[in-house]
Amino acid sequence: MKNLLVARRYAQALLESAGTLQAVEDTARDLESVAAVLNASRELRLLAGSPVVRPARKEAIFRELFGKRVGKGTMDFLAFVIARQREAHLGEIAEQFSLLRDMKSGVVGVEVASALALTPAQEQDLSRALGRATGKGVRLKFTVDPAIRGGLVVRVGDTVLDASVRRQLELLKARFIAGPSTN
Amino acid sequence: MSDVRPDEVSDILRKQLAGFEKEVDIYDVGTVLQIGDGVARVYGLTHALMSELVEFPHGVFGMVLNLEEDNVGCILFGESSEISEGDTVRRTGRVASMPVGEGMLGRVVNPLGQPIDGRGPVATEKLSPIERKALGVIQRQPVKEPLQTGIKAVDGMIPIGRGQRELIIGDRQTGKTAIALDTIINQKYTHGEKAKREGIKPVYCIYVAVGQKSSTVAQVVDKLQQEGAMDYTTVIAATATDPAPMQFIAPYSGAALGEFFRDSGRHALVVYDDLTKQAQAYRQVSLLLRRPPGREAYPGDIFYLHSRLLERASKLADDLGGGSLTALPVIETQAGDVSAYIPTNVISITDGQIYLEPGMFNSGIRPAINVGISVSRVGGHAQIKAMKKVAGSLRIGLAQYRELEAFAKFGSDLDKSTLAQLRRGSHLVELLKQGQFVPMPVEKQVVALFAGTYGFLDEIPLEHVARYERELLEVMELRHADILGAIASTKDIAPEVGDRLKEIMKQFTESFRASVKA
Numbered sequence: 163m164k165n166l167l168v169a170r171r172y173a174q175a176l177l178e179s180a181g182t183l184q185a186v187e188d189t190a191r192d193l194e195s196v197a198a199v200l201n202a203s204r205e206l207r208l209l210a211g212s213p214v215v216r217p218a219r220k221e222a223i224f225r226e227l228f229g230k231r232v233g234k235g236t237m238d239f240l241a242f243v244i245a246r247q248r249e250a251h252l253g254e255i256a257e258q259f260s261l262l263r264d265m266k267s268g269v270v271g272v273e274v275a276s277a278l279a280l281t282p283a284q285e286q287d288l289s290r291a292l293g294r295a296t297g298k299g300v301r302l303k304f305t306v307d308p309a310i311r312g313g314l315v316v317r318v319g320d321t322v323l324d325a326s327v328r329r330q331l332e333l334l335k336a337r338f339i340a341g342p343s344t345n
Numbered sequence: 346m347s348d349v350r351p352d353e354v355s356d357i358l359r360k361q362l363a364g365f366e367k368e369v370d371i372y373d374v375g376t377v378l379q380i381g382d383g384v385a386r387v388y389g390l391t392h393a394l395m396s397e398l399v400e401f402p403h404g405v406f407g408m409v410l411n412l413e414e415d416n417v418g419c420i421l422f423g424e425s426s427e428i429s430e431g432d433t434v435r436r437t438g439r440v441a442s443m444p445v446g447e448g449m450l451g452r453v454v455n456p457l458g459q460p461i462d463g464r465g466p467v468a469t470e471k472l473s474p475i476e477r478k479a480l481g482v483i484q485r486q487p488v489k490e491p492l493q494t495g496i497k498a499v500d501g502m503i504p505i506g507r508g509q510r511e512l513i514i515g516d517r518q519t520g521k522t523a524i525a526l527d528t529i530i531n532q533k534y535t536h537g538e539k540a541k542r543e544g545i546k547p548v549y550c551i552y553v554a555v556g557q558k559s560s561t562v563a564q565v566v567d568k569l570q571q572e573g574a575m576d577y578t579t580v581i582a583a584t585a586t587d588p589a590p591m592q593f594i595a596p597y598s599g600a601a602l603g604e605f606f607r608d609s610g611r612h613a614l615v616v617y618d619d620l621t622k623q624a625q626a627y628r629q630v631s632l633l634l635r636r637p638p639g640r641e642a643y644p645g646d647i648f649y650l651h652s653r654l655l656e657r658a659s660k661l662a663d664d665l666g667g668g669s670l671t672a673l674p675v676i677e678t679q680a681g682d683v684s685a686y687i688p689t690n691v692i693s694i695t696d697g698q699i700y701l702e703p704g705m706f707n708s709g710i711r712p713a714i715n716v717g718i719s720v721s722r723v724g725g726h727a728q729i730k731a732m733k734k735v736a737g738s739l740r741i742g743l744a745q746y747r748e749l750e751a752f753a754k755f756g757s758d759l760d761k762s763t764l765a766q767l768r769r770g771s772h773l774v775e776l777l778k779q780g781q782f783v784p785m786p787v788e789k790q791v792v793a794l795f796a797g798t799y800g801f802l803d804e805i806p807l808e809h810v811a812r813y814e815r816e817l818l819e820v821m822e823l824r825h826a827d828i829l830g831a832i833a834s835t836k837d838i839a840p841e842v843g844d845r846l847k848e849i850m851k852q853f854t855e856s857f858r859a860s861v862k863a
Contacts, residue, residue, distance in 0.1 A: 166415045167415065170415065319391070320374055320375060320390060320392070321372070321374075323370075324371070325370075333370065
């Protein structure tokens with residue numbers, strides 16, 4: 163199980179200590195790159211999750227890896243997380259941090275899945291339309307998911323606007339199973 | 346069967362497919378964080394309501410039971426093995442509900458109202474939330490109509506009224522279910538023509554089986570069918586193989602169905618067999634949801650679990666239709682321990698209890714009701730006058746008998762009055778024995794108890810009491826049907842009827858004694 167409680171607390175603390183908006187943005191970018199590296203490297207993930215390796219050694223490894231690539235604040239944070247032996251949660255902390263940052267700056271993260279890649283013009287249109295609909299700034303993340311067969315699946319927070327062909331087929335199936343329609 | 350024309354098929358398809366293009370489905374989702382035996386923790390579902398239904402993949406449904414800061418605890422009504430961490434959970438926007446209606450009668454369904462008797466879909470048009478707040482004081486009135494169980498010992502001494510909550514408690518294998526089933530079977534007369542003439546309204550029955558063996562439930566259904574009781578009965582079954590959440594909600598589903606009848610001005614009886622198993626199922630899901638355990642590891646709201654269920658039994662005020670919902674919860678004790686947590690809770694909630702004892706059961710006194718500690722706190726007002734007259738001294742007679750019985754074991758020198766009391770008591774005990782699945786109409790009960798309390802039985806040898814009762818009732822039915830009719834219609838024993846009854850019994854007893862000697 164993901165330990166959201168821990169992740170949220172560390173993310174909250176980091177957000178508060180980052181201070182200015184610019185610093186927050188920088189930290190977010192740093193954290194994202196750390197999370198990306200963690201995601202990409204199985205060895206690093208195993209190292210972070212291993213209780214056998216001493217914190218001092220882990221810190222040395224992290225410093226060597228990220229010391230030049232991330233800001234000083236972020237590096238200190240990484241060292242602190244390692245000292246508290248919560249490095250296994252770094253991925254979740256990064257996730258929570260970007261959520262909290264969005265909440266603070268009134269931006270919503272929106273995930274858009276489509277069966278085929280959208281053209282830049284379509285992405286622009288969608289971004290404007292969603293901005294109007296939510297009344298907030300939107301940060302779009304586009305993914306291509308052939309499994310939805312066609313249409314779009316837009317996820318804003320917990321709410322899903324499902325206009326995919328897959329969902330339509332599911333609903334159609336349910337309607338056929340349920341028997342003759344009443345209308 | 347005529348052939349289906351191809352254009353007909355495409356017509357229907359086209360109709361079904363209409364509107365296919367324009368639908369955009371909007372729903373809220375969450376992600377499964379953790380999945381365990383019958384429970385799941387879900388991240389997201391921010392706007393989920395308490396006891397809302399949520400849909401997991403593979404058609405498994407769940408219900409929200411815990412709302413926490415960053416996750417939602419759900420109980421699952423299906424196979425948890427098919428769901429894995431990271432699966433998407435969808436809100437349905439409706440709270441857990443039970444389909445209700447007349448179509449439910451005669452059916453065997455699971456706690457979600459889905460049929461499990463293999464007889465196709467249930468025709469209902471309404472959904473009722475399984476968790477509903479019980480009615481307040483204004484909407485109720487005192488219990489005043491009797492609910493005849495057809496069991497002499499119960500109807501005579503522990504009368505149950507419509508809208509009452511009477512607990513049936515005892516060890517395993519003491520006949521708890523038998524009493525409940527007899528009561529359901531006895532409601533058959535309320536659906537007949539005779540009852541209609543006498544102004545007795547029909548009682549619809551719901552039997553909720555919680556955590557029982559599937560074979561036991563099949564037996565119960567079979568028996569009810571044989572007796573013709575399924576026509577007005579619904580069986581809601583959450584057997585031992587069903588997930589604990591199903592067992593936990595089963596009684597609430599039963600109450601929801603009972604309320605449907607009650608709120609439409611009719612009368613319903615719901616048997617919860619049994620609430621011990623339901624409490625255990627609730628304990629299981631509570632502990633899995635990491636709610637703190639209390640006494641006997643039950644969660645802190647275990648009392649509320651049962652009190653909110655049993656509070657839904659009620660007799661409605663006349664301007665609301667005057668319907669009623671009677672509840673017969675069943676509790677199984679361990680080695681007669683009524684001071685365990687769940688038994689004491691339910692005893693304090695209900696309006697009385699029928700206590701069954703294994704000792705009495707094994708010595709052949711069946712139903713094995715311990716009259717001394719069985720009570721009915723409100724049913725007395727509902728008892729018909731005729732029964733009050735004959736059964737009034739029954740309880741005292743039996744109480745004195747029990748006291749003397751223990752005492753008489755020590756010495757043989759007993760005075761005459763003591764011996765008389767002992768003889769009366771032993772005959773009454775014999776008279777109150779009754780077979781299973783042979784409920785007795787109230788007027789016959791009155792006649793049988795009349796013979797007992799007015800001492801006509803005293804001179805009959807104990808082993809002949811059962812035959813005496815049987816033959817007396819035969820005589821009454823064949824030659825004096827008018828007396829039985831008078832008791833049934835006036836619900837009282839008029840003085841002249843009483844005199845005639847005494848006369849008839851005197852003659853019958855004499856001839857019976859002659860037959861015993863011969």
